[in-house]
Amino acid sequence: MGQAQASSTWDTYEPHCDIAPGMYRIIHDGTNKVLQIHEENHKTLIIRDRQGQGSDNSRAQNDHWFILRSGDAFIFKHYQSESYISGLLGLPVGAQPLCATRYPTTWAVRRKKDSLKCAITIPVDWDEFRPKDSYIGIGVNSTSVRLCIIPFAKKEELDQLWRLERIGDTTYEEDCANNARELERQLQAANSRCTSDELELLAMKQKLVAKEVELANMQSELGKQGEVLKAVQNASRKQAAELKEQHKVLDAIKKLLNAKEPTISEDDEKSEDSGVLREKVQEVFSGEKEPPNLEVGTDEAVKDDTVGDRxxxxxxxxxxxxxxxxxxxxxxxxxxxxxxxxxxxxxxxxxxxxxxxxxxxxxxxxxxxxxxxxxxxxxxxxxxxxxxxxx
Structure with a gap:
């Protein structure tokens, strides 16, 4: 396949059954990249450079795997998605895919003597494959992860070698317990918030009831004010009608006064004639020391004049x-x-x-x-x- 050949053979690899359960990174030895699940296609397994500590925590945890013991073999479970590394067997060798599913597959780990390098293979009895000089394991073709045939009698290939890096002692069971405790804590916090929200809601309901009572009182007061305003409007209309009638009366009086203006003019002329008469009386009595009292009225002067004439x-x-x-x-x-x-x-x-x-x-x-x-x-x-x- 064009891969670089190692100096040692598969004979130096032995089953490694003493792996302690916990959290690990699965590192491809030939490229130093880590095994992850594709971010968009969650069934596809890929290898990618590990994320730094300052990167997104979700992406940094995408290369975390729980290793669970299953007899002398192991199960690899993804930390975030809780999917398992599964191999679909029964298909032609070249078409057998490797993917992440909800159905676990057990894997045997064979580690090279005095080294961290290992091969991850299908867990079958080693002696059964000696005559055939081969077994089925997990390999890498470019960046895709696949099932491959690992030759037993030939040189080892770097694309088929892995390293297990332990990053935590937390097992899946412990993690589940921790998750349960965390969920319980979150539930208690949510209950506390819910209780607080209920109290706040009750207080808001009480305020709402008080506001409704206040609104009802305001509506009643507005109704009373509306009645008063209506009464004032009626009184205003009545006063306006009375003023209108008074204007009509004043107009009638004005018309009467205008009609009597000629009579008033004649009275003024009579008053002027009375003044002339008083002047004549004064002329008659001009020889006396003291003239007669002419302010007793025009009628008396006219009467005296009439008596004098008779x-x-x-x-x-x-x-x-x-x-x-x-x-x-x-x-x-x-x-x-x-x-x-x-x-x-x-x-x-x-x-x-x-x-x-x-x-x-x-x-x-x-x-x-x-x-x-x-x-x-x-x-x-x-x-x-x-x-x-x-x-």
């Missing part, structure tokens, strides 16, 4: 003259005024304040040429209150 006769003339004389008289003595009774003084004061009449000299336009003498009763009354008659 003329005063008889008793009316006498009363008018008496009142005018009373307004012009001055009491002769202050002492006599103090002796008068309060009622008479008050009556005189009221009579003087209520009406200020013009002097007799200022009545030419009334049409009276002479003034009749005052009756005796009037003169006597004037004498009693302190006034004197001038003839």
């Amino acid at each position: 003329g005063l006769e008889g008793a009316d003339v006498e009363n008018y003259a008496v009142e005018n004389s009373l307004n012009k008289q001055v009491p002769s003595s202050t002492t006599q005024e103090q002796q008068r009774k309060g009622v008479e003084s008050h009556s005189l004061s009221n009579a003087t304040t209520e009406q200020s009449l013009p002097e007799p000299a200022a009545i030419p336009r009334i049409g009276i040429q002479t003034v009749q003498p005052l009756p005796a009763s009037v003169e006597q009354k004037l004498a009693e209150i302190g006034f004197f008659h001038f003839g």
